[in-house]
Amino acid sequence: YLHQAIELSFPHLQLLEQDSLGGNTKTLMIACLSPADNNYDETLSTLRYANRAKNIRNKPKINEDPKDALLRQYQEEIKHLKELLNNMQAPKGNLKYFNGKENTEIEDTETEKEKLRK
Numbered sequence: 001y002l003h004q005a006i007e008l009s010f011p012h013l014q015l016l017e018q019d020s021l022g023g024n025t026k027t028l029m030i031a032c033l034s035p036a037d038n039n040y041d042e043t044l045s046t047l048r049y050a051n052r053a054k055n056i057r058n059k060p061k062i063n064e065d066p067k068d069a070l071l072r073q074y075q076e077e078i079k080h081l082k083e084l085l086n087n088m089q090a091p092k093g094n095l096k097y098f099n100g101k102e103n104t105e106i107e108d109t110e111t112e113k114e115k116l117r118k
Contacts, residue, residue: 026060029053
């Protein structure tokens with residue numbers, strides 16, 4: 001009854017389901033068969049289609065916006081670089097270069113040197 005109301009043949013259904021059967025999703029298909037003699041051709045067509053459909057193999061993956069993927073990659077890289085920076089140890093003789101106050105004193109000394117040379 002449903003088939004008569006919709007009037008869709010299997011080739012039409014194949015076109016409608018094409019993206020679902022081979023895309024990024026897992027699909028469950030149920031083939032409905034009839035034991036009646038007058039539905040032999042329809043049953044045979046259904047079995048052939050179901051056999052072809054069961055041989056479809058896909059590898060579903062998570063759809064991700066390229067911008068989101070790039071953002072996630074950059075966040076991981078920043079985290080990695082911060083870990084590297086935290087694990088680095090400054091040379092003992094050059095600690096003053098990493099201190100803001102000491103760095104200002106060095107700049108002042110360099111400025112005074114330039115004034116004395118003139």
